[in-house]
Amino acid sequence: MAIERTLSIIKPDATRRNLTGQINARFEGKGLRIVAQKRLRLSRAQAEAFYAVHKDRPFFRSLCDFMCSGPVVVQALEGEGAVAKNREIMGATDPAKAAPGTIRKDFAESIEANSVHGSDSPENAAIEIAFFFSGLEIVG
Numbered sequence: 083m084a085i086e087r088t089l090s091i092i093k094p095d096a097t098r099r100n101l102t103g104q105i106n107a108r109f110e111g112k113g114l115r116i117v118a119q120k121r122l123r124l125s126r127a128q129a130e131a132f133y134a135v136h137k138d139r140p141f142f143r144s145l146c147d148f149m150c151s152g153p154v155v156v157q158a159l160e161g162e163g164a165v166a167k168n169r170e171i172m173g174a175t176d177p178a179k180a181a182p183g184t185i186r187k188d189f190a191e192s193i194e195a196n197s198v199h200g201s202d203s204p205e206n207a208a209i210e211i212a213f214f215f216s217g218l219e220i221v222g
């Protein structure tokens with residue numbers, strides 16, 4: 083398994099409840115290194131651009147409203163098989179279906195306000211990391 087990087091977002095429901103440190107501890111405890119991180123508030127246009135792949139889904143409008151409703155913490159995580167490992171640590175999209183011990187099982191409020199985003203493939207990870215970070219901001 084290769085060393086990979088993946089894009090993670092701690093979503094507004096989690097920053098509002100002051101869960102950034104607890105979520106970061108899950109990543110670090112499972113061997114992912116936070117090699118870039120910043121807190122920002124997405125504009126509506128930025129949220130729409132980031133989630134453009136979902137623009138025809140019924141939840142798109144509400145998802146973009148939610149994602150720009152408060153601060154997010156965007157991060158690049160690095161480690162062995164980081165893309166799949168992060169998806170495991172996150173758990174299923176719907177917290178009701180997420181495995182015990184996952185971030186979404188333990189922290190998510192709903193299928194929409196589900197605390198974290200993680201890239202779903204190495205290809206998308208590269209695109210999503212470049213959306214938020216320049217090369218200079220990533221320090222492995």
Ligand code: ADP
Pocket residue numbers: 136141145174175193194195196198199200202
């Ligand atoms: P994931 O974040 O697990 O990769 P998706 O890429 O399918 O899930 O969806 C992106 C985000 O859209 C989810 O994390 C969640 O915030 C929201 N979402 C997905 N499905 C629904 C739904 N049925 N209703 C409301 N929001 C949803």
Ligand code: MG
Pocket residue numbers: 200202
């Ligand atoms: Mg996804």
